Amino acid sequence: MYLTRLTLLDHPDLRAIVQQLGDAYREHQMLWRLFDPAPDAGRDFLYRRDVHLGRPRYFILSRRPPVNPLGLWRIDPPKPFAPKLQAGQKLAFLLRANPVVRRSRERHDVVMDCKKRIGWSSMPAEQRPALPKLIRVSGLRWLQRQARDHGFRFRPAQVRVDGYRQHRTRRGSRAIHFSTLDFTGILSVTDPELFRKALLQGIGPAKAFGCGLLLVRRL
Incomplete structure (x- = not known):
């Protein structure tokens, strides 16, 4: 698993892109494009959105490192995610x-x-x-x-x-x-x-959004 931080770059259509990202389903579609397409692939990532300096920023936990086919994102180097956990931590x-x-x-x-x-x-x-x-x-x-x-x-x-x-x-x-x-x-x-499973698979519904x-x- 990889944990990656992405920030939206300056772009001539930045306002329109931010507007699309404001819609949960369109946001989900745009983020899915960050991964190599596979016809039978299901969603294999979780994400969280916040706002940094007035524009969307994302933390993504994924099985595959993201790519940047449209050049819209600054993608920080993905970090391998393999937490070491112990009871009482x-x-x-x-x-x-x-x-x-x-x-x-x-x-x-x-x-x-x-x-x-x-x-x-x-x-x-x-x-x-x-x-x-x-x-x-x-x-x-x-x-x-x-x-x-x-x-x-x-x-x-x-x-x-x-x-x-x-x-x-x-x-x-x-x-x-x-x-x-x-x-x-x-x-x-x-x-x-159990906690490791929660970290890797997420908690609750609406994970696609x-x-x-x-x-x-x-x-």
Whole structure:
């Protein structure tokens, strides 16, 4: 596996390119072009987008090092990614995720699900819990479930939950809706093998749209 940082270069059509990258499906298509095409290849990379000096920047974890066929990117030298982990190890982490809960075999955004369960829409405005608090509570509840399944634990006081966004895009005639939350904090590894799998495969759904990549660093 390789971990690579990419930054969008100056280009005569920079504004149009940035606009395309603002659409989750088009962004996914553009990033897929960074890898040698193979007719039967499935997606074999995870990515996270942020903004650096006003333009998109990406961290990509992939089985193949990216290429730059269109000359749009500054690609830092890919770094081999083979983490050495041990039980009890503490790591700082970043995670942009699509936190969902299943109700009647369907996935629901955890924030909207929490609103529905407490009757948010019918509550008088003065009785509604503050939205940041609701986001934090529902996000941490989801992250606790992921921690149990993926070999880590954390203290809620050491994790920040913010950046809640709802995304809408299209794939042809199909409408795609998903939401994201950003988690930042400190975790402890409880099961190195499970945690390694989480690092390599990502956490949660919507991985094709920039969710699930768990970035960590030693403290």
